[in-house]
Every structure is written in C-alpha cells, then in structure tokens.
Amino acid sequence: MKFVDEFRDPGLAKKLLDGIKGLTPDRGINLMEVCGTHTVAIFKHGIKELLPERVNLLSGPGCPVCVTPTETIDRALALAGLSGIVLATFGDMMKVPGSSLSLEEAKARGQDVRIVYSSLDALEIARQNPQKKAIFFGIGFETTSPSIACTILKAREEGIKNFFLLPAHKLIPPAMRAILETEEVNLAGFISPGHVSTIIGSKPYEFISKEFDVPCVIAGFEPLDVLQSIYMLLLQIREARPRVEIQYRRCVKPEGNIKAQEELDKVFEVSDSSWRGLGTIPDSGLRLRKEFSSFDAEKAFDIQIESSPEPKGCLCGEILRGVRSPVECSLFVKKCTPEHPIGPCMVSSEGTCDTYYKYHRRKDYGKTT
Numbered sequence: 021m022k023f024v025d026e027f028r029d030p031g032l033a034k035k036l037l038d039g040i041k042g043l044t045p046d047r048g049i050n051l052m053e054v055c056g057t058h059t060v061a062i063f064k065h066g067i068k069e070l071l072p073e074r075v076n077l078l079s080g081p082g083c084p085v086c087v088t089p090t091e092t093i094d095r096a097l098a099l100a101g102l103s104g105i106v107l108a109t110f111g112d113m114m115k116v117p118g119s120s121l122s123l124e125e126a127k128a129r130g131q132d133v134r135i136v137y138s139s140l141d142a143l144e145i146a147r148q149n150p151q152k153k154a155i156f157f158g159i160g161f162e163t164t165s166p167s168i169a170c171t172i173l174k175a176r177e178e179g180i181k182n183f184f185l186l187p188a189h190k191l192i193p194p195a196m197r198a199i200l201e202t203e204e205v206n207l208a209g210f211i212s213p214g215h216v217s218t219i220i221g222s223k224p225y226e227f228i229s230k231e232f233d234v235p236c237v238i239a240g241f242e243p244l245d246v247l248q249s250i251y252m253l254l255l256q257i258r259e260a261r262p263r264v265e266i267q268y269r270r271c272v273k274p275e276g277n278i279k280a281q282e283e284l285d286k287v288f289e290v291s292d293s294s295w296r297g298l299g300t301i302p303d304s305g306l307r308l309r310k311e312f313s314s315f316d317a318e319k320a321f322d323i324q325i326e327s328s329p330e331p332k333g334c335l336c337g338e339i340l341r342g343v344r345s346p347v348e349c350s351l352f353v354k355k356c357t358p359e360h361p362i363g364p365c366m367v368s369s370e371g372t373c374d375t376y377y378k379y380h381r382r383k384d385y386g387k388t389t
Contacts, residue, residue, distance in 0.1 A: 027242030028065075036247040037070055043254035044072045050205055051075065051253055052342050054196060055213035056083040056370020057241050063379035065243040075250065078205060078342035079375075081195050081298060082213060084160045085112045085368035086340060089296045090328045092188050093118035096157045098323040099186060100131045106149060108142035109157035111135045112368045115361055119328035123157075139171035139185075146175070146183035155184045155317045163215040165189045165306060166280035169287035172308070172315055184317040187307060190293060192216050193224045194304035198295075200232045205342045209235040209253035211246070214268040219284075221276025222264045229262040240268040287312055296330075296364065297337025336363035339372050346376040353377065 053059055059079045062068055068077055081087050097118050100107040107123070114124040114135060127133040132152075136142050142156035158168045168185065175183045192213060200207065212225055217238045228236045235256035239249035249267045256262055266272050284306075293305025308316045330337060333351050338344035346352045346365070356362040358374055365373035 024242065027240070027244045029244065032244055033070075033247060036244065036251055039251050040075065040247065040254060041072050043251065043258050044074050045254075045257065046074075048074045048076060049208035049257065050078050050342075051209045051211060051250065052078045052080045052199070052205070052207055053211040053213075053239075053246075054080040054082045054192060055211075055215065056086075056368065056372075056375075057215065058082065058211055058213065058239065058246065059372055059375050060370065060379075061241050061243065061246055063375050065246075067243065067246055071250070075254070077211075078207075079339070079345075079372040080199060080342050081295065081340040082192075083340075083365070083368050083370040083372070084164075084190060085110075085116060086336060086364045086371050087190060087195075087295045087297070088113075088116065088159055088188050088364065089294050090117075090119055090330065091294065091325055093123075094120075094328060095318070095323065095325050096123060096186055097121065097126055098325060099155055099157075099317055099321060100126050100133050102321060102323075104152050106132045106134060106145055106152050106154045107157060108134045108136045108145055108154060110137075110159065112370075113157060113159060115367045116364045117331065117362065139168045140174070143171050143175055143180065143183055146180055147178075150182060153182045153184060153320075155186055157186045157188065159188045159190075161190055161192050161213070161216050162219045162284075165288065166219060166277075166284045169283045172287045172312055173283070175315065176312070181314075183315065184320055185308065185315050186317040187288075187305075189288070189306040190295065191290070191304050191306070193220075193227070194301050195295060195298060196225070196228060198298050198301045198304075199341060200228070200234065202341070207234055207342075208257055209237070209262075211249050211253070212236050212238045212264075214238060214240050214245075214272060217266075217268065217272045217276070219277050219280050221272065222266055222274045223276075225264045229264055233262050235262040236264045238264070238266045238268050238272050240271070295340075297340040331362050334363035336365040336373070339365055346373040347380070349373070 146154035
C-alpha cells in the first residue's frame with residue numbers, strides 16, 4: 021500500500037459500482053458485514069446509498085463490546101466491588117450498562133476501575149501494586165485474543181501472582197453459523213472481517229459455502245475494498261458457485277497468522293459462550309486452559325451473578341442478528357444516545373446504533389426529544 025488515496029479513487033469506485041449494477045440480480049438480496057469497522061466504513065463513505073436498491077447491506081454481530089451480555093458486565097462489576105481489586109478494561113466497556121449500573125458509574129462511586137490500552141498495561145498495574153489484585157476484563161474477537169494470551173504467558177514467566185483475567189472472548193465463525201442456522205434473515209452472502217481473518221485466515225469460513233451454499237468474501241476497510249468485495253460476492257451469486265475468497269490480500273493469507281494461533285492455543289481452549297442477542301453458541305468462546313487456571317478470575321474469586329433481562333425496549337439483540345435496524349428502535353435518538361446509551365450498540369464506536377447516529381441521514385428517523 022503506497023497511499024490511502026489508492027483505495028478511495030472516485031474513478032475506480034465508479035467502475036466498481038457500474039460492475040455491481042451489471043451483476044445485480046432481479047430479486048432483492050441481503051449481504052451481511054460481520055465487522056463493526058466495515059459498518060463504520062459503509063456508512064461513513066455513503067456506500068449503502070450508492071448501491072442498487074436490490075442490494076441490501078445488513079450489519080451483523082461484528083462488535084465485541086455489543087455482543088458481551090449483561091450477565092458478563094455484572095460479573096465484572098461484582099469483581100470490581102471486592103476489596104483490594106483493581107479492574108482494568110478497554111475504554112469502550114466503561115459505559116456499557118449492566119443490570120443496575122456501568123463500570124464508569126462504579127468508578128464514580130469509588131471503585132478502582134481503570135481504562136487500559138492493552139492487557140500488558142493491566143499486567144503493569146499488577147506489577148506496580150503487589151498489595152492489590154489486578155483483574156483484566158478481556159473482551160474481543162480473534163484479533164485481540166492472541167495478545168492477551170501472550171500477556172498470560174508473560175505473567176507466568178515472571179511469576180506474577182496478583183494478575184487475573186476475566187475472559188469474555190468470542191469467535192466469529194460460530195456466530196456466523198448461528199445466524200445461518202436460525203434462518204431469520206435470508207442471506208445471499210457475507211462480507212467477512214478483515215482484522216479477524218489476519219489471525220485465522222480463510223479456512224474457518226469454508227463451512228459457509230460448503231454447508232449453506234452462501235458466498236463469503238474477506239474484505240479490507242477502505243471504500244474500494246468494500247465495493248470490490250460486494251462485486252466479488254455478486255459475481256459468485258451470478259456464477260452460482262459459492263466459495264470463500266480473500267479481497268484483503270495485502271493483509272490476509274489463507275492460513276492466517278500461524279504464530280498468533282499457536283500462542284492462542286497454548287493459553288486458551290474453545291468453549292461455549294453466551295452472546296447478546298444470539299444466546300449460547302457452541303464453541304464460540306475461549307476459556308483458560310487448566311494449566312493457567314490460577315489466572316482465572318472466575319475461579320479465584322467467589323461471586324454469584326443472577327441472569328438479567330435486556331433493557332426494556334432495547335433492540336440491540338435483534339440489531340446484532342440483522343433482523344432489525346436502529347431506526348426501528350423506539351429508544352433510538354429519543355432516549356438512547358452516545359451520551360446516555362441504553363444498550364451497548366450505542367456505546368462502542370463499532371456499534372451499529374452509534375454508527376447510524378453519526379452517519380445516517382437524520383430525516384430517516386426524525387427529531388430528538
């Protein structure tokens with residue numbers, strides 16, 4: 021890559037759009053992006069408005085903050101409330117509402133909750149505060165999980181005993197399977213996440229085309245990346261030959277990042293996991309292996325959490341499944357805003373509601389009250 025302008029060239033965009041129009045079938049089709057960064061790119065650059073009406077883009081469960089269920093937030097809050105605890109997490113998690121309050125509100129009430137930029141920052145907190153116990157509330161997809169695995173390995177190497185992990189990691193391909201199996205949305209193709217795929221490669225998506233006859237293209241994040249990926253999907257649909265293709269070849273290899281996969285496998289094993297809006301999905305999460313159980317906050321601290329319902333009126337679950345859009349939510353803009361979020365889809369910068377709020381045409385959802 022020389023310059024970003026290469027991927028934002030208006031002339032190339034017009035050629036791709038002409039190609040997309042030529043491949044658009046007579047029937048309406050749904051394509052789903054499964055990455056919050058794609059959702060932002062699509063709205064920021066007005067891609068939805070440029071496409072033929074029969075090509076409909078849906079946003080899926082591509083935001084790790086958004087898919088973290090209320091119960092997991094409550095578990096983090098309970099840990100933060102224990103004596104001698106420092107709870108560290110990424111900034112986006114601070115404003116996500118639990119059943120009664122958020123981590124940001126817990127911090128305002130005097131609990132030691134800190135924002136960090138990486139799990140290594142949380143490990144440094146443990147080093148500098150040997151009299152306290154530092155817990156890293158780890159969320160993310162396959163993109164961030166390898167770095168957290170390396171942090172656990174570092175903590176073991178240094179013999180740090182006061183560092184713990186509350187794991188809430190998710191795996192994207194099982195969620196894509198769950199969406200296909202529910203058949204709530206008639207999907208004609210997936211725009212697969214580029215960041216995740218730099219780690220896992222293209223092979224984990226092969227079931228999508230082989231079992232469900234649905235095309236899949238791994239896309240980059242610039243406007244021309246997205247447009248080319250849509251063109252590639254429509255070409256697969258025209259040829260009636262679904263497969264997994266890599267558009268984002270400058271970063272993604274079929275085998276992925278082998279070293280990152282090895283580090284991940286040393287520390288974590290696959291487990292069932294609960295997703296907001298999707299329920300418990302088999303083999304869609306990560307838990308610490310037995311030999312690293314001393315770092316597991318859930319095992320080290322005795323806390324009891326009750327299951328909690330979603331906020332009344334919030335459609336985050338349906339939005340994450342692609343069944344509804346933010347403009348269909350009665351809370352959107354009227355009561356739920358980035359400053360006062362009711363659901364997590366309005367919290368994260370990758371959340372669909374936050375993206376709609378920033379970039380969608382306001383005339384489509386009325387005035388604020």
